[in-house]
Amino acid sequence: MAYDAEDTKRRIFVAATAEFAEHGLAGARVDRIAAAAKANKQAIYLYYGGKEKLFAAVLRAKLEEIHTAITIDPDAVADSVGQIFDWHQQHPELIRLLLWEALETCDDGIDASEPERRAAYREKVCGLADSVAPHLPEQERVRAAQDLLFTILGLIAWNFAVPGMCRMMLDEESDRAAMARRREAVIAAARRLTAASPVTP
The missing domain is CATH 1.10.357.10 (Tetracycline Repressor, domain 2)
Known part of the structure; x- marks a missing residue:
């Protein structure tokens, strides 16, 4: 089965949203996000650049979601x-x-x-x-x-x-x-x- 980068990014995003909502930025753990997303930690750093940037991307996307909806x-x-x-x-x-x-x-x-x-x-x-x-x-x-x-x-x-x-x-x-x-x-x-x-x- 071919690697689907977009699906991996989507799974990371969904897992990160739940992790940050529950634990915040400081309490969130990249390894928990990776496990929930069934992805490796390197993919998180590759696609999002680290925990802080991932948090910012999640928040920005959720705000855009309500703004659009x-x-x-x-x-x-x-x-x-x-x-x-x-x-x-x-x-x-x-x-x-x-x-x-x-x-x-x-x-x-x-x-x-x-x-x-x-x-x-x-x-x-x-x-x-x-x-x-x-x-x-x-x-x-x-x-x-x-x-x-x-x-x-x-x-x-x-x-x-x-x-x-x-x-x-x-x-x-x-x-x-x-x-x-x-x-x-x-x-x-x-x-x-x-x-x-x-x-x-």
Whole structure:
């Protein structure tokens, strides 16, 4: 059977995503990734250049995945929020990866992928800006849209960052019940946020 480089890279990527989500960058082990991927460690270094670069590639790909999968409809932000919530529920690894990144990398706050990630966020913001605060000057519209987007993403992400706390604080019997309740609450909050017009400074 011929060696399939693309399949090997895919298996490494899948194994690395699970390993980094569970153990973070510092706790992840290349030998565990290789074993889970049924590949040798040399292939990881060949295709990805080492553990740090592999972590960055995994995070970048997961962010691109949600960026491609989810469009924020400026005329139906609350519906979009429900879709984003559902995506995170189906892909809990992204929040874990972002938390590990915050804990373990980027001491100066800037890394090689930052310009690309800023551009992706700008694209989402530009789609919101005109509908969020049409009565404000352009720069203030953009700032209002930035604050709205970050606030909404925070409302969504915290549920998946601390599911146990969510279950206990809401006094629900299961994570599933707590998440179903939180989904409706976050959508309602997004609806109220988008209905409220920012005050002109």
